[in-house]
Amino acid sequence: MMARMLKMLLLAQLLAAGALWVLAVSHWGAGRAGAAAAAVLALVLLLRLCFTLHNFIMARRFAGAGAARLGWPHRLRLFAREFYTTMLSSSWTMVRHRRIDRHFADSPALPVLLIHGYGCNGGYWQAMSAALSAARINHRAIDLEPVLAAIDDYVPAIDAAVAALAAAHGGQPVILLGHSMGGLAIRAYLRQAGTAAVARAITLGTPHHGTGLANRGVGQNCRQMRGHYVNGAWRPSAWLKALDSAETPAVRSLLTSIYSLHDNIVSPAASACLSGAENIAFEGVGHVALAFDASVQRQVIAQIMAASARKR
Numbered sequence: 001m002m003a004r005m006l007k008m009l010l011l012a013q014l015l016a017a018g019a020l021w022v023l024a025v026s027h028w029g030a031g032r033a034g035a036a037a038a039a040v041l042a043l044v045l046l047l048r049l050c051f052t053l054h055n056f057i058m059a060r061r062f063a064g065a066g067a068a069r070l071g072w073p074h075r076l077r078l079f080a081r082e083f084y085t086t087m088l089s090s091s092w093t094m095v096r097h098r099r100i101d102r103h104f105a106d107s108p109a110l111p112v113l114l115i116h117g118y119g120c121n122g123g124y125w126q127a128m129s130a131a132l133s134a135a136r137i138n139h140r141a142i143d144l145e146p147v148l149a150a151i152d153d154y155v156p157a158i159d160a161a162v163a164a165l166a167a168a169h170g171g172q173p174v175i176l177l178g179h180s181m182g183g184l185a186i187r188a189y190l191r192q193a194g195t196a197a198v199a200r201a202i203t204l205g206t207p208h209h210g211t212g213l214a215n216r217g218v219g220q221n222c223r224q225m226r227g228h229y230v231n232g233a234w235r236p237s238a239w240l241k242a243l244d245s246a247e248t249p250a251v252r253s254l255l256t257s258i259y260s261l262h263d264n265i266v267s268p269a270a271s272a273c274l275s276g277a278e279n280i281a282f283e284g285v286g287h288v289a290l291a292f293d294a295s296v297q298r299q300v301i302a303q304i305m306a307a308s309a310r311k312r
Contacts, residue, residue, distance in 0.1 A: 001121075001143075001145050001146070001147060002094065002097075002119070002120065002121035002143065002145075002147055003094060003095055003096075003097045003121055003123065005147070006090060006091075006094055006095045007095055010091060010095065013044060017040045017041070017043075017044055020040045020043065021033075021036050021037055021040045024036035024039060024040065048083070048086075048087060049083060052079070052082060052083045052086055052264075053079070055213065055264045055265060055287075056079065056082075056264045058212065058213050058216070058267070059212075059213065059263065059264045059265065059266075059267035060267075061212065061267075062211070062212030062213070062229075062267040062268055063267050063268050063269070064229075064234070064268045064270075067261075067268065067269065068261035068262060068269065068283065070262060070283070070284060074284050077284065078262055078284050078285070078286055079286075081285075081286060081289050081292075081293075082264060082286025082287070082288060082289050084289075085286070085288045085289040085292045086286075086288045088292075089120070089123070089124050089126075089288055093123040093124065093126040093127075094120060094121050094123035094124055095123070096123065097121050097122055097123030097143075098123075099122070099141070100114065100122055100125055100126075100129050100139070100140060100141035101139075101140045101141075102129065102132065102133050102137075102138060102139050102140070103138050103168070104133075104136040104137070104138055106136065107136050107137055107138045108135075108136060108137075108305070108308065109135070109136075109137045109138070109175075109304050109305055109308040110138075110169075110172050110173060110174065110175050110199050110200075110304070110307065110308045110311060111137075111138040111139065111140070111165050111166070111168070111169045111172060111174055111175070112132065112137060112138065112139040112140075112174070112175045112176075112177055112304060113139070113140055113141075113142065113158075113161055113162060113165050113174055113175070113176050113177065114128065114129070114139060114140065114141035114142070114177050114178075114182075115141075115142060115144065115158065115176065115177065115178040115179070115182035115183075115185055115186060116141070116143070116144065116178075116179055116180075116182050117178070117179045117180025117181040117182045117183075117205075118180060118181040118217070118219075118221060118222060118225070119147065120179075120180075121143045122141035122142060122143050124179065124288075124291065125141045125179075125291060127291055127292040127297075128177075128291040128292075128297060128300070129141070131294075131297040131298075131300075131301065132301070132304075135301050135305075137301065137304060138169060139177075140161070140165050142157060142158070142161045144157065144181075144182070144185060145157075147219070148218060148219030148220060148221060148222070149219070149220060149221060150220040150221060150224065151181065151184050151185050151188050151220075151221050151224050151239070152188050152192070153220075154185045154188070154189075155185070155188055155189045155192050155193065158176075158185060158186070158189040158193075159189060159192075159193050162174050162176075162189075162193075162197050162198070163197070166197055172311075173197055173198060173199040173311055174197055174198055174199065175198070175199050175200045175201070175202065175304055175307055175308070176189075176198055176200070176201040176202065177201075177202045177203075177204070177300065177304075178201070178202070178203050178204070178206065179203075179204045179205060179206075179290065179291055180204070180205050180206055180207070180265065180266070180287065181206070181207075181221060181225060182203070182204075182206070183201075183203025183204065183205075183206025183208070183257070184206060184207070184208070184224075184225065184240075184243070186201050186203065187201075187208075187243055187247070187255075188243065190247075190251055190254075191243065191246050191247070191251075195250070195251060195254055198254060199254075199307045199308070199310070199311045200254060200256065200303065200304070200307035201254050201255050201256070202255075202256045202258065202300060202303050202304075203255065203256070203257050203258065203259075203272075203274075204258050204259070204290045204291060204296070204300075205258075205259050205260060205263055205265070205266050205272060205287050205290045206257060206259070206266070206272055207225050207227070207265075207266045207271045207272065208240070208244075208257065208271060208272055208273070208274045209227060209234065209236040209240060209244075209270075209271040209272075210225055210226050210227025210228075210234075210235075210236035210237055210240050210271055211225060211226070211227055211265060211266045211267055211271055212226075212227060212228065212267050212268075213265055213266075213267060214226040214227070215227075215228065223237065223239075224237055224239040224240065225237065225240070227240070227271060234268060234270075234271070236271075247276075249276055252274065252275070252276030252277050253276065253277075255274060255276075255277035255278070256277060256278040256279075256280065256303050257272055257273060257274045257277050257278070257279045257280070258280045258282070258290070258296060258299060258300065258303075259272030259273070259279070259280075259281055259282070259290075260281070260282045260283065260284070260285040260286065260287070260290060261281050261282070261283050262283060262284055262285065262286070263285075263286065263287045263290075264286050264287050265287035265288075266287060269281075280299060282295065282296060282299075
């Protein structure tokens with residue numbers, strides 16, 4: 001479903017760009033058709049740049065006192081990488097999404113289930129899948145649908161995927177890896193299904209205590225991820241509070257939260273820090289870029305290998 005929606009969005013952009021090109025050519029003349037095409041392309045990229053910039057500006061508003069800061073060269077690099085990975089995932093890998101299901105007979109690790117975030121599909125994981133494949137780690141990605149459903153509504157799909165993945169690999173426990181909202185879907189699954197089939201749960205850039213940017217989003221899942229300041233103190237949504245209070249120390253000990261101090265979607269960044277879990281912070285990495293970053297990929301693989309060693 002998400003791939004179809006993205007294709008429709010791209011088609012709308014192409015049609016709008018085509019209409020602008022026709023207007024430009026009619027005004028400038030056929031002899032400047034190439035210049036008109038370049039101008040229209042530049043305008044489309046500028047609009048996409050503005051969208052990414054808007055997210056960074058909004059994240060800064062919710063960052064709070066003591067938020068980590070970067071120098072301008074590092075800020076520009078952060079922005080460029082986030083813009084690139086956003087364009088790559090939304091306009092290519094998620095649009096061309098094919099099922100990710102990699103099996104290696106001599107895998108040194110437990111199988112991994114990949115769970116994407118809000119407004120995405122399994123195509124988001126292409127870069128991470130390549131890194132896991134290079135390490136010969138068995139893995140599979142699922143799609144969470146409907147796109148705007150409540151997070152608890154994704155639990156049956158995760159439960160079925162966990163059972164299928166475990167069965168495909170000799171009944172081994174599974175490692176869960178979730179990006180953004182996918183991490184909350186993992187926690188919702190653990191609350192309902194328990195931890196018997198799970199060796200480790202790793203979240204990337206997950207708003208465990210909510211994010212201010214969700215206040216501008218749509219859908220039940222987005223409302224559940226909201227947070228705001230009350231008299232200077234951060235307050236997560238009622239759903240997040242209930243999820244937090246339902247977890248035991250044993251569940252938290254299974255969790256690793258990997259996040260960026262400069263996330264442009266999860267803000268404040270401390271929202272990704274989860275008490276009782278292992279928390280690992282990176283600097284200078286954007287939200288979408290987390291699964292594309294080589295250092296983050298190495299950390300994820302290290303977590304998978306460590307959890308696999310403990311269970312074997």
